[in-house]
Ligand SMILES: Nc1ncnc2c1ncn2[C@@H]1O[C@H](COP(=O)(O)OP(=O)(O)OP(=O)(O)O)[C@@H](O)[C@H]1O
Ligand SMILES: Nc1ncnc2c1ncn2[C@@H]1O[C@H](COP(=O)(O)OP(=O)(O)OP(=O)(O)O)[C@@H](O)[C@H]1O
């Protein structure tokens with residue numbers, strides 16, 4: 001369902017060229033649960049942004065469901081981001097001065113498939129699933145770091161995406177809350193949803209069935225996880 | 229050096245009262261290295277904000293170096309924040325559209341002690357110490373999550389504070405980079421600097437000499453760490 005071929009991403013800063021991705025080949029099949037690990041600055045978020053259609057590669061190809069994304073129009077990119085992919089950002093990206101409930105409900109206003117006849121109920125359920133049933137009317141400045149992280153997760157899941165991309169979703173969570181959140185991802189994966197999870201913790205990566213390790217913009221290891 | 233007595237912090241939201249801190253007694257002596265752990269929402273950041281003079285308690289007292297902070301003027305609060313305490317925020321709080329170097333140099337402009345005759349050199353050294361020597365001219369949007377976290381750290385350390393308060397400083401860092409960053413804290417602690425570190429990872433907490441655990445706005449355990 002996800003296939004990158006020799007994807008590179010270069011940033012030009014004056015006469016310096018920062019090579020965030022240097023030729024990444026990654027194939028993920030529908031229903032897989034993949035953890036992506038690697039040092040700070042190794043390119044994990046950049047790769048996730050390309051896969052989530054938030055950024056285009058400098059060179060190389062990215063095929064989503066077998067279709068080359070370089071041909072996409074702005075509308076097609078938006079449709080992928082709003083309906084097919086749920087993205088949990090490393091820096092949450094919540095709307096300030098907007099309650100958790102409204103933040104989570106927002107993607108449903110963009111949904112034109114008509115399958116959400118009660119967006120408010122779907123948002124409430126999504127927040128309850130990550131343990132925030134009693135924090136729905138707080139805005140981000142009235143929430144703890146881990147609570148904001150979970151609002152970002154609830155928002156990513158609310159429109160039942162077929163692919164979930166999560167960038168360090170447990171970075172601000174204690175182990176008990178992390179386990180609760182990861183079991184949500186596991187349940188969704190058992191229902192056939194594809195999950196890509198960036199994490200720097202090996203305990204968290206163990207929840208996945210495959211671990212990909214990056215270093216300096218390249219994939220250096222890619223193996224199945226046994227004995228989960 | 230730090231002493232809280234029955235500190236509470238309540239947030240009023242309509243007719244609801246959220247009790248983030250419910251009576252916290254914590255005494256930290258000069259030169260200690262304390263880790264604070266606890267579930268998401270248990271009050272760790274709120275406690276750190278009170279200790280860092282970023283927020284006042286609803287009731288109870290907070291004594292810094294034996295002086296009751298409730299008597300402080302605005303200037304005294306600012307002087308504590310700018311000179312005595314280095315704060316690494318859970319959400320970094322960097323200035324956008326401002327390079328890492330300028331972000332780190334900023335606290336030195338507020339310093340009126342005259343001890344920094346070369347603020348730029350001090351900022352460069354602080355960034356190099358956290359491994360960002362080659363990212364100094366990037367602004368936050370051009371940095372990875374873990375790099376932004378380290379800029380926040382470099383900024384907190386640049387004016388040689390006598391107390392460091394770090395809120396999840398390794399939440400976005402891989403284990404190798406975390407070890408590098410924690411050894412910076414350990415070195416500073418060996419020079420006599422008091423360190424309070426909020427973390428949700430037990431591996432990280434092991435670098436401290438004492439671990440305090442919070443739950444629902446209270447301290448539920450407080451013990452020394454042996455066999456480091
Ligand atoms: N301004 C506010 N108004 C209302 N409630 C608040 C406000 N700020 C924080 N809270 C609540 O106070 C509680 C403690 O928050 P705090 O940020 O201290 O938690 P924490 O232990 O740092 O959590 P985390 O590990 O998730 O960062 C949380 O339940 C949060 O929802
Ligand atoms: N807009 C940009 N301009 C220049 N360099 C950039 C830009 N965005 C990212 N970079 C650089 O690209 C590299 C990869 O960044 P990326 O965010 O993918 O890392 P990461 O693996 O997610 O790191 P972390 O674990 O710290 O979040 C970093 O060294 C970063 O400094």
Ligand SMILES: [Mg+2]
Nearest residue numbers: 045090372373
């Ligand atoms: Mg990242």
Ligand SMILES: [Mg+2]
Nearest residue numbers: 144145273318
């Ligand atoms: Mg916190």
